[in-house]
Amino acid sequence: MLLHDDRLLPAEPVTRGIARRLYAGVRDLPIISPHGHTDPRWFAEDKPFPDPATLFVKPDHYIFRMLYSQGIKLEQLGIARKDGGEIEGDPRQIWRLFASNWHLFRGTPTRLWFEHAAFSIFGITERLSAESADRIYDRIAEQLEQDAMRPRALFERFKIEAIATTEGALDPLKWHDMIRESGWGGKVVTAYRPDSVVDPEFEGFRDNLDQFGELTGEDVGSWTGYLEAHRKRRGYFIERGATSSDHGHATARTANLSPAECEKLFAKILKGKFSAEDADVFRGQMLTEMAKMSLDDGLVLQIHPGSYRNHNPHLFEQFGRDMGSDIPRGMDYVSALKPLLDAVGNERGLTVIAFTLDETSYSRELAPLAGHYPALKLGPGWWFLDAPEAMLRFRELTTETAGFYNTVGFNDDTRAYLSIPARHDVARRMDCHYLAKLVAEHRLDEDEAAEVAHDLAYRLAKEAYRL
Amino acid sequence: MLLHDDRLLPAEPVTRGIARRLYAGVRDLPIISPHGHTDPRWFAEDKPFPDPATLFVKPDHYIFRMLYSQGIKLEQLGIARKDGGEIEGDPRQIWRLFASNWHLFRGTPTRLWFEHAAFSIFGITERLSAESADRIYDRIAEQLEQDAMRPRALFERFKIEAIATTEGALDPLKWHDMIRESGWGGKVVTAYRPDSVVDPEFEGFRDNLDQFGELTGEDVGSWTGYLEAHRKRRGYFIERGATSSDHGHATARTANLSPAECEKLFAKILKGKFSAEDADVFRGQMLTEMAKMSLDDGLVLQIHPGSYRNHNPHLFEQFGRDMGSDIPRGMDYVSALKPLLDAVGNERGLTVIAFTLDETSYSRELAPLAGHYPALKLGPGWWFLDAPEAMLRFRELTTETAGFYNTVGFNDDTRAYLSIPARHDVARRMDCHYLAKLVAEHRLDEDEAAEVAHDLAYRLAKEAYRL
Amino acid sequence: MLLHDDRLLPAEPVTRGIARRLYAGVRDLPIISPHGHTDPRWFAEDKPFPDPATLFVKPDHYIFRMLYSQGIKLEQLGIARKDGGEIEGDPRQIWRLFASNWHLFRGTPTRLWFEHAAFSIFGITERLSAESADRIYDRIAEQLEQDAMRPRALFERFKIEAIATTEGALDPLKWHDMIRESGWGGKVVTAYRPDSVVDPEFEGFRDNLDQFGELTGEDVGSWTGYLEAHRKRRGYFIERGATSSDHGHATARTANLSPAECEKLFAKILKGKFSAEDADVFRGQMLTEMAKMSLDDGLVLQIHPGSYRNHNPHLFEQFGRDMGSDIPRGMDYVSALKPLLDAVGNERGLTVIAFTLDETSYSRELAPLAGHYPALKLGPGWWFLDAPEAMLRFRELTTETAGFYNTVGFNDDTRAYLSIPARHDVARRMDCHYLAKLVAEHRLDEDEAAEVAHDLAYRLAKEAYRL
Numbered sequence A, B, C: 001m002l003l004h005d006d007r008l009l010p011a012e013p014v015t016r017g018i019a020r021r022l023y024a025g026v027r028d029l030p031i032i033s034p035h036g037h038t039d040p041r042w043f044a045e046d047k048p049f050p051d052p053a054t055l056f057v058k059p060d061h062y063i064f065r066m067l068y069s070q071g072i073k074l075e076q077l078g079i080a081r082k083d084g085g086e087i088e089g090d091p092r093q094i095w096r097l098f099a100s101n102w103h104l105f106r107g108t109p110t111r112l113w114f115e116h117a118a119f120s121i122f123g124i125t126e127r128l129s130a131e132s133a134d135r136i137y138d139r140i141a142e143q144l145e146q147d148a149m150r151p152r153a154l155f156e157r158f159k160i161e162a163i164a165t166t167e168g169a170l171d172p173l174k175w176h177d178m179i180r181e182s183g184w185g186g187k188v189v190t191a192y193r194p195d196s197v198v199d200p201e202f203e204g205f206r207d208n209l210d211q212f213g214e215l216t217g218e219d220v221g222s223w224t225g226y227l228e229a230h231r232k233r234r235g236y237f238i239e240r241g242a243t244s245s246d247h248g249h250a251t252a253r254t255a256n257l258s259p260a261e262c263e264k265l266f267a268k269i270l271k272g273k274f275s276a277e278d279a280d281v282f283r284g285q286m287l288t289e290m291a292k293m294s295l296d297d298g299l300v301l302q303i304h305p306g307s308y309r310n311h312n313p314h315l316f317e318q319f320g321r322d323m324g325s326d327i328p329r330g331m332d333y334v335s336a337l338k339p340l341l342d343a344v345g346n347e348r349g350l351t352v353i354a355f356t357l358d359e360t361s362y363s364r365e366l367a368p369l370a371g372h373y374p375a376l377k378l379g380p381g382w383w384f385l386d387a388p389e390a391m392l393r394f395r396e397l398t399t400e401t402a403g404f405y406n407t408v409g410f411n412d413d414t415r416a417y418l419s420i421p422a423r424h425d426v427a428r429r430m431d432c433h434y435l436a437k438l439v440a441e442h443r444l445d446e447d448e449a450a451e452v453a454h455d456l457a458y459r460l461a462k463e464a465y466r467l
Helices: A013-024 A040-045 A052-057 A061-069 A091-100 A109-122 A133-144 A151-157 A174-181 A205-216 A223-239 A259-271 A276-297 A313-319 A338-344 A360-370 A388-402 A417-440 A446-464 B013-024 B040-045 B052-057 B061-069 B091-100 B109-122 B133-144 B151-157 B174-182 B205-216 B223-239 B259-271 B276-297 B313-319 B338-344 B360-370 B388-402 B417-440 B446-464 C013-024 C040-045 C052-057 C061-069 C091-100 C109-122 C133-144 C151-157 C174-181 C205-216 C223-239 C259-271 C276-297 C313-319 C338-344 C360-370 C388-402 C417-440 C446-464
Strands: A031-033 A160-164 A244-247 A300-303 A352-354 A376-378 B031-033 B160-164 B244-247 B300-303 B352-354 B376-378 C031-033 C160-164 C244-247 C300-303 C352-354 C376-378
Touching: A013 A417, A013 A446, A031 A417, A031 A446, A040 A151, A040 A174, A052 A061, A052 A091, A052 A133, A061 A091, A061 A109, A091 A133, A109 A133, A109 A417, A151 A160, A151 A417, A205 A223, A223 A259, A223 A276, A244 A276, A259 A276, A276 A300, A276 A338, A352 A360, A360 A376, A360 A388, A388 A417, A388 B388, A388 C388, A417 A446, B013 B417, B013 B446, B031 B417, B031 B446, B040 B151, B040 B174, B052 B061, B052 B091, B052 B133, B061 B091, B061 B109, B091 B133, B109 B133, B109 B417, B151 B160, B151 B417, B205 B223, B223 B259, B223 B276, B244 B276, B259 B276, B276 B300, B276 B338, B352 B360, B360 B376, B360 B388, B388 B417, B388 C388, B417 B446, C013 C417, C013 C446, C031 C417, C031 C446, C040 C151, C040 C174, C052 C061, C052 C091, C052 C133, C061 C091, C061 C109, C091 C133, C109 C133, C109 C417, C151 C160, C151 C417, C205 C223, C223 C259, C223 C276, C244 C276, C259 C276, C276 C300, C276 C338, C352 C360, C360 C376, C360 C388, C388 C417, C417 C446
Parallel strands: A031 A160, A244 A300, A300 A352, A352 A376, B031 B160, B244 B300, B300 B352, B352 B376, C031 C160, C244 C300, C300 C352, C352 C376
Antiparallel strands: none
């Protein structure tokens, strides 16, 4: 049997009993998915998903990272080369390669997510292996053709109450318009991700700016026009349901320059004669500008810092961005966030959500900051930290200083649509695991733990993201 | 029932059984409180404490930090503004606000400390809430008028064998004199905290120096006179029972300059034309000077580094210091402590106790350092790290390298008098929790664990601090 | 009874049952010891070990560090001073001092290792103490004279299938030759540790280089000749069984300069007019050069960075290197390893094993790097991190991102021969402890866990190190 009912709950019987009761209270709650990277086109077109390999293997950087680390080439996994070079074209071959390396995923969240989807969506009850690969492939493939497996049907089956996608500032949001116009009732909203027009080092930044000006009708050659363009564009996103912006900078640095300094820096950026330091300050300034705009338009500001993107230049040259070679770095949030917090940290109407890939900052910096500043909340474990043990550490390292109510529930943050129920289920189980320990050690009463479990599974995300 | 007898002990029955036995051996030991911030005036005057809000809410930065982070204004909690602006004046209203936000403290040590005090001192047996607020307020308020609730009576009820307060170098220590002269037998000693005359960036440093000169009759305009003033003042504190000095610098940096360099630096400091770097070196040099004086006069040197004080400038402007916006930072102890350790680290008669707010340094730096240098001991979890999970991590991260005997037992480090028994009780329970795990996993025999539990609860603090 | 059969296994009965079964499957597997510091002379000469103090106390920096930290002088432990000054000469006195301080080792791995050796090799069943010191001394001393206690007999008794020693590049490897020529079947191989001819700041670097030139017949005054000398010397080591090189630099920094830059830098180094920065770049460049040579000759590259050597200058002056005052520092692997990974990180035929003394890098940097780069594997917990709790954290912090198969099993990394079975046993128990938790929480099936336990205890080390 792939999925045990008690998976991820503590082994100790009394504690497990408590955890079971807590989990029973939250397992069937609707899903609030306030931040992620699913493709709005799926919901707009509602077409069937293709074959199992294209669904599970090729788009999942958790999967191909691990396979690559063990010597398997991305070409063997059917991942497109930028030069159009030859790659594996047969999804069944890709699937077999994946299946015969399934042991690599022991102890990883990929294992939990895949088996949850395979069992609960496709009814698979045997373990993936070289031997079972073809049977499982066929079983999934045949079901993918059914109407019940289309994006919207799954949306309802997954009990998604609301989901946010993430689009660049230049995105026309046509799929979101199409969803709205379709009359379908699923709540799919966008989020404003302006990195391509905020980061001077982004590929094509100057061209992006030109396009940004055209889209908004603002003079993006002036600092005030540029800010106005953001305000307008945020409004455009808000009309398509956006309740948040999102920012994926290399560091958590923020800045709060005077208007005159901003104009001068922006002019320098526009001329293209800026240093790496200038670019970093500019990105930092824009976080503060975005926070100030949030005071007016109510968008929640998300900061996802600390990833060294494309650490492997060979892979980047051959396959492009997001190919699994992003690596976390140590972050200093205490200095980095100070300019922004000085400007708006005491605002009660603002929500800034800080994420981290550096868990050493949980107890030392982020919990003390979120446990003090009214505007600052702490995002859940992200990316390399969205797995069971890491989730437990997140609670152990933050709760004693920041409590539960300076956190914002769970984000799946995924482009792997079928893993969404699995990811929320893992988060709910691990929160119940943690809470059950508190109850078993008489640090919290069970009625309170039940309320907290509900808040973490549903209410906090809904409220923090205003969904 | 608020307090379960087995709270904080491991849930697994065999391990809990061991933990219970270990805890039974230490629960009633006298309290050694070798470092903290209670007000000696309480013990000198022995007046009743005022109302519940003034006792529990207004002075406790753990409590108002959390409430502030969730949008409650400090004015609503009755905390005085520097400009004398309007604040809530009715303690019952403050109490109600606190009570109706009690859920925010779930999973925090504040919860444990408050409920321990409420139950064991005031006999409160119901959970705090908006609904129970008034009943609990009244019950505490009426008891506060009784003689049994005065500072000295509580001192005896708490079984405090010795407690250290902390006073600035310029403090006349009149309350300590009054305690001694009163004939009361409670052991209340002071500790020498010279930050205001050691840190060139301290508010009023120059005036403080002048006062320091007057108090000691030394020429504090010369380096040798300045050192002599410290020696004399330490002597004055030692006469009032001091066994330790304490230093709260922004970093753990130490220095060991030649006398000529010291004179030059001190002259620069006196002229007021010094850089931030100069100030930092000076503070670092003074740690080493203090350690050298300790070789003569026997004071234990405590270093509490790594807090970014007053991170929130708005709060600092409006309410002053210590308003909950101190945030920890990463520390490098290996370089920082080296000059001091080079000078005196091998001295067997000296005790330097290092504390940290950066738990990443436990296994990487502090345990290896304390597990090597005869003069260096490791202080217990401090501030954001004085909670159950953090205490467990402290033992897990330090014991394998430094053992138990390079640590110094527990410090409550609090100004919240009523929480002292609770804090020591939490520490005793968590040490027994950890020890019981070692016994249950056959890594330590139970008779040894019992001895260690006793040492951690009583003997190590008494010996390390010479109390 | 010193050793409980279930020691280190989880206390919870169901989990312990699983752990027992897993451990039963690996407890008697042969030992692969792919990296360590035993003395090949022992195996060459096969002479009896001397007295208990010389065997257990004097050479073990874990033991004398702890004793030193508590005020015991190294002279009292019979450790030789550089000035030939007086030291304790009676091994029984040293043993008594050790025994009467045995409580200091509670909760440390030293305790586990010593008791394992004392019981399983010498049949000691009572706890060490001042009272039992002489009895235990006598019992061990009398057995040390028996043939069964000689190095080769113990090798077989310990079921060592292969062991690697570590020798400097200038070592003639005569003991390895002697072992081979003796006809004894024990597999004892060397490893290439060229720090003394790679680190410009190593004592006697220039003389070492001259000797290196003589040994290899190459012109080490030229960059190409110097590299060729390494190639030849590696070949010499490979003929004596070496399958790995090892590099103990202060940081993990690597470099990848052009050949022209290398020549220029090397010339500067040879002239002796180099900065600390030059030396650091040179060491970093040599790591990359070694990795490139590994592409040809197949040696596994081990990087052991991050120790601040000889932190205590007084001890260094009086007693020399390796006297217990090496202290870990924080490391940034993401930048440091990038030049090397850019050069060879995607090579499937290469194995680079990174170790760390900074466990904050496990989840943030090392697991993400090892979980991506085909050439990079993650070494086990090292030095201060080779203890039970630290081993558990290693798995908890790395498995969710890197899985089990980007790690390389266990290294004992010891010069304490008698502790080798104990160290491997602790590692096997802790891996089973961790795996049992995964099984009990239904995150892994027991048949898979059994396979992983076997891989971690035996196969991964054998394969990674090509032994």
